[in-house]
Amino acid sequence: MALDPANVGREFTSDRSYLVGRERVREFATATGETSPLCHDVDAARAAGYADIVAPTTFPIVITLNAMGAAVTDPSVGVDWSRVVHGDQRFHYERPIVAGDELTVRTVIESIKTLAGNDMVTLRGDLYDATGACVGSTWTALVQRGA
């Protein structure tokens, strides 16, 4: 069943903030092969002017994918997560994310299209720090294969 385009523009805000943990950043860096000292060594990160180690480029997906999953599997939207594949992904940074940041996600359904019998949902996730400043955004296009 095609997803309802009436959902375009709907917003979902995470009810819990995400505390970026130093060890989680190191584990993610190791898992993706990022060896920069900025992502592993607190002294190196501080010497470069950061409060703590810096999250690797694709780290925000850890935060936004869960938030997006919760949004699109809401029964009113109706995405079947088991039929979803990742189509496109984009990250945009206002500033680097560092360990100790406490972030909340606002997810917006930007578009819903049907292509060749598959539904494509594009979601934007805006990440806000504890001061309310936007640190960056992610865009995730999910393709729900036809049943």
Added chain:
Amino acid sequence: MAYVVGTTLPTLTVRLTRADLVRYAGASGDFNVIHWSERTALAVGLPGVIAHGMLTMGHAIRVVTEWTGDPTKVVDYQVRFTRPVVVPDDDLGAEVTFGGTVTSVLDDGSAVITLTAVFDGASVLAKALVTVKP
């Protein structure tokens, strides 16, 4: 740093094994079954267990971050996932080769780098664009 259009970045070859997929699942929290269960992957029509697209994307950006030496220079990064990277249950895993070329330099000195990712003779990422600060 001053970027020059046409500059080719050093290529990077990565071998992804099942252990790498398990490690990424734990580090990212993405426990989708198709990334570790052959039985489930085959049942949903895939050729076998596939790497997380985000794992491929995470490795691809190393072409840029190892070249600049500073991951915080990346201000924008996007890809389209076009083909799955199938990871066999052996010690060799799947070999993916990444490359990059500076394709434009913007007025403020930032550069756009176009990345490539090849697995099994075919491209697995399209529209893979990275914007880096000077």
